[in-house]
Amino acid sequence: MGFSTTLTVNGVTQTIDLDDPRVTLLDLLRERLQLTGTKKGCDRGQCGACTVILDGRRVNSCLALAISHDGANVLTIEGVAQANRLHPVQEAFLAHDGLQCGFCTPGQIMSAIGLIQEGQAGNDPERVREGMSGNLCRCAAYQGIAQAVLAAQKILSAVSRKEVA
Ligand code: FES
Ligand code: FES
Numbered sequence: 001m002g003f004s005t006t007l008t009v010n011g012v013t014q015t016i017d018l019d020d021p022r023v024t025l026l027d028l029l030r031e032r033l034q035l036t037g038t039k040k041g042c043d044r045g046q047c048g049a050c051t052v053i054l055d056g057r058r059v060n061s062c063l064a065l066a067i068s069h070d071g072a073n074v075l076t077i078e079g080v081a082q083a084n085r086l087h088p089v090q091e092a093f094l095a096h097d098g099l100q101c102g103f104c105t106p107g108q109i110m111s112a113i114g115l116i117q118e119g120q121a122g123n124d125p126e127r128v129r130e131g132m133s134g135n136l137c138r139c140a141a142y143q144g145i146a147q148a149v150l151a152a153q154k155i156l157s158a159v160s161r162k163e164v165a
Pocket of ligand 1: 047
């Protein structure tokens with residue numbers, strides 16, 4: 001019996017045939033859509049390297065079955081920059097030296113974008129650390145990450161205030 005799921009990934013809607021209903025969203029992104037920016041660290045929901053935004057919420061894509069999210073909207077690290085312009089969170093990671101290794105950084109950026117969208121970033125580095133505690137790496141640039149999230153949050157909330165005004 002064949003299975004399929006229809007997803008809008010980074011603005012592109014497509015129906016993907018699945019030979020097994022147990023295919024995770026992470027494996028579908030990496031192996032079927034060649035979107036390898038989303039990383040597989042632990043593959044069991046513990047490291048956050050696979051974080052994507054699914055229907056507006058941060059999720060560990062290694063724990064999400066692709067078939068369970070038929071019709072969903074998915075944003076991955078490949079979709080956050082617009083027309084050669086980096087996302088403000090990406091710019092803030094650069095400006096605050098928040099870049100860590102290629103394995104954890106995409107998940108940290110997606111988690112930061114989600115945290116800000118959820119209105120949970122606040123103004124306090126401790127709150128940012130708590131909000132991003134599902135992204136496990138604490139290597140050298142971690143201070144920079146907390147600062148980058150705070151800075152990006154200020155920029156994005158100023159932009160949304162302007163849009164409302
Ligand atoms: S790979 Fe998904 S949480 Fe680690
Ligand atoms: S796991 Fe990426 S820098 Fe620590």
